[in-house]
Amino acid sequence: MSQAYEFDLVVAGCGVAGLTAAVSAAERGARVAVLERAPIEERGGQSRYTEAYLRMKSHAEVSDDFETHLAENGSGSIDPDLVERSADPAERGLVRALSLTDPNFIEAFATHAGPSIAWLTGLGARFDFLPTQFLTRSQPRLLPVGGGQALVDVLAARAEQIGIRFFYETTAQSLIEDDAGQVCGVRARDASGARLSFHGAVVLASGGFQGNAEMMSRYVGPRSVYLRPICKGGYFNRGEGIRMALDIGAATCGDFGSYHAEPIDPRSGISEPSVFIFPYGILVNLQGERFTDEAPGTVDAHYESITRRIYEQTRGLAWVILDARHQRIPNFRLGLRTDKPPVTASTIEELARAIDVPADRLACTVNAYNAACSGRDWKALEVDGVATEGLHPPKSNWACPISEAPYHAYPIMSANVFTFGGLKIDPSARVLSADGAPIPGLYAAGEIVGSYYGVYTGATSVLKGIVFGRQAGLHATTAIART
Numbered sequence: 001m002s003q004a005y006e007f008d009l010v011v012a013g014c015g016v017a018g019l020t021a022a023v024s025a026a027e028r029g030a031r032v033a034v035l036e037r038a039p040i041e042e043r044g045g046q047s048r049y050t051e052a053y054l055r056m057k058s059h060a061e062v063s064d065d066f067e068t069h070l071a072e073n074g075s076g077s078i079d080p081d082l083v084e085r086s087a088d089p090a091e092r093g094l095v096r097a098l099s100l101t102d103p104n105f106i107e108a109f110a111t112h113a114g115p116s117i118a119w120l121t122g123l124g125a126r127f128d129f130l131p132t133q134f135l136t137r138s139q140p141r142l143l144p145v146g147g148g149q150a151l152v153d154v155l156a157a158r159a160e161q162i163g164i165r166f167f168y169e170t171t172a173q174s175l176i177e178d179d180a181g182q183v184c185g186v187r188a189r190d191a192s193g194a195r196l197s198f199h200g201a202v203v204l205a206s207g208g209f210q211g212n213a214e215m216m217s218r219y220v221g222p223r224s225v226y227l228r229p230i231c232k233g234g235y236f237n238r239g240e241g242i243r244m245a246l247d248i249g250a251a252t253c254g255d256f257g258s259y260h261a262e263p264i265d266p267r268s269g270i271s272e273p274s275v276f277i278f279p280y281g282i283l284v285n286l287q288g289e290r291f292t293d294e295a296p297g298t299v300d301a302h303y304e305s306i307t308r309r310i311y312e313q314t315r316g317l318a319w320v321i322l323d324a325r326h327q328r329i330p331n332f333r334l335g336l337r338t339d340k341p342p343v344t345a346s347t348i349e350e351l352a353r354a355i356d357v358p359a360d361r362l363a364c365t366v367n368a369y370n371a372a373c374s375g376r377d378w379k380a381l382e383v384d385g386v387a388t389e390g391l392h393p394p395k396s397n398w399a400c401p402i403s404e405a406p407y408h409a410y411p412i413m414s415a416n417v418f419t420f421g422g423l424k425i426d427p428s429a430r431v432l433s434a435d436g437a438p439i440p441g442l443y444a445a446g447e448i449v450g451s452y453y454g455v456y457t458g459a460t461s462v463l464k465g466i467v468f469g470r471q472a473g474l475h476a477t478t479a480i481a482r483t
Contacts, residue, residue, distance in 0.1 A: 002187070002195035007033045007165075008480050009473070010186055010198040011205055012172035012241055014038070015045035016052070016148060017446025017465030018205030019155035020116075021429075022164050023123075024473025030480060032164045033198055035188055037171045037206075037236050044152035045207055046418065046447070049231035049271040051132075052148040053141040053459035059127055060114035063139050066457075067106050073455045074101030076255065096436030097251040097424065101451045108427035109460075112467045117142075119470065125154045133276055135335050135381060137300040141459050148462060167196075174244050175202060175442070183248070183441035201480065203443040203472045204431070205465070208419035209239030210259065219256040219421060226316025230262055230415040231271035237418070241448045245423050250439060251432040254450020256421030260461070261307040265338035266317065266413040275410050276303060276335035279398050280380065281322035282369055283412070285313040288352065288361035290369065294320075295397040297383055299335070304456055311414035318412050319355050321348075321366065323404040329380040342408035351407045370401040418461060422450030429472035441479075443472035 007030075011022045014036035026032045036043050055063045075083060078100055085095045087103040096102075117127060126145040144151050159166070169191035176185035176197065185199035209215040211234050216224040229235055246252070265273045279295035283306070292309040296302050310318040322342075326332055345351035348366050352359035372391035378384050378398045388399045423431050423444045430438035446465035 002197050004197045004199065005033060007031045007198060007200040009203065009476050010035065010200045011203045012186060013045065013205035013207065013446065014043045014166070015047035015205060015207065015446060015465065016151050016155065016462055017469040018203065019152065019159060020466050020469030021203045021205060021443070021445055021473040023155055023158050023162070024470045025477045026159065026162045026164050028474070028477040030477045033167060033200070034159070034164060035167050035170045035172050035186070035198065038168065040166070040168045042233070043156070043168065044149065044233065045236055046231060046233040047148040047462065047465070048152050049233050050148040050462060052144050052151060052462040053132065054117070054127070054143065054463045055139060055457065055459035056113060056117070056142040056463070057140045059117055059121070059142065062110045062113050065139070067110050069457045070101060070106045070109070070451070070460070071103065073453055073457060074106070074451065075099070076453055093436045097432060097434050099253050099424070101253065102426070104427050105425070105451070108471070109464065109467055112471065113463055116466045116470050120151070120154070120466065123154050123158050125151055131334060133274060133334055133337060134298070134300040135276070135329065135332065136279070136298040136383065138298040139300060139458065170196065171240065172206065172244070173240060175248055177248060181440065183439060201441045201443070201476045203445060203476065204241040204245060204423070204448050205444065205446045205469060206241035207237030207447045208422060209242060210237050210416045210419050211235040212238040215239045220259060220419070221257065223311070223316065226311065227259070227414055227416040230264070230417045234416070234418070237447070241444070242422055245431055245442065245444070248439065249433050251424040251434045251436065252421065252450060253424035254420040254422045255453040258420045258454060260417035260420070260452070260456040261304050261311065261414045262417050263303060263307045263310065263412045264415040265340055266411055267340045268338045270339050273338040273340070275320065275338055275412050277322065277326060277332060277410070278306070278320040278412065280326045280329065281320045282365070282395070282402065283310065283318045283320055284357065284362060284365055285318050286315065286357055288357040288365055290365055290393060293393050293396055295395055295399070297397070300458060307414045310412055316413050319357065319409045320412060321351070321402060322408045323402045324406055325400060325404050326408070338410065342410050344406045344408055346405045346407070348407060351409055355409050355411070366402050369395070370403060373399050373401045418447045420450060420452045422448045425449050425468065427471070428475040429468040430475065443476055445469040445472050
């Protein structure tokens, strides 16, 4: 027999999304349980590792391109008439269940962002426009002071203060439905293997599936062996929340074959050992050849597409080759989060041997690149248009010769920050069925909610967890009050 618990709301996941849902509901009088796979000292999932960039131009307003960017990258190839119909709140059935980011969802996302930040501020969180790792950027980014860890700490402290009950080292495994098809709880296992059941409405906030090798291979493909989660918290995200919702007929959204890519140093074991300095050098694969434009524009807008090109290379690896010039860029170390030193050499041939790429091929690549440079000096902290001429692939900005020793090289692989495929929700964070109707008693928030296709709308993931975690908690308590 399993041990049974009774609550008004059961939240699976203890990151920012789950904690936001739990606290929002408990502040309105609900009895809330939070199930967390990790032990207490590792609670918070990926939220505790991220800097939690927020795509906002003020504490109350999202960026000017917020809704447009989400909409433009909000679906695959879908009949345009159906996309247009999805904007009509009166539509039901097939249109509501389409695998696209619903315009009403996007509108709610933008509308509730400011009030959600204000609510967190009232709990003690602080936000400011702090320096980022991007030496060039096109969008503003508001940050919580102390990063995601600070948000987890503020929310967890509030949760403990108002009596939310935490069940650590406890993994939700399947949903419980009543005879009418309403979700009324979850089945789980604790660290000892004991079976538990938790009864109440449910919020799934357990992240994506980047920590599940089987799901990664099935959805993203066999080359996903060349990916790894951006931080150790990602290994806790194994996709059970998605699977258990699909098992009862939930609708999907987001690109299941894709993920948010970030360039990291594969030698490092720290959280997010990013390498964003590559626009000031050239990227070469293990054959010593260039394969992409390293600098089509600001690094914040283009690092993901470039990192995807790195992932396509042999063993999913590349090297950025830099000369001494990059060390004179003001604050250049902001673009390097790795804790490993560069490989250095006094000649290109010596560097090639040190990084185990063909010396003759690398020398030829560097010579061809240098010959295509105009000789103009770069303006390192702005898009400068200093480009190569007659070179394929071109380099569109910051194209200065690699000619000043010592030469530096950093290896780069693609990290999997989070997977794109997940569940479809409505503006109240209710999970929709494959027929487009809300599944009674079931909510979702955070990375488990699919909303991105092909390109990530930067600095929106944590914000999505905050906004729809809060929407889930508020709507769930309203629904509970009516019953």
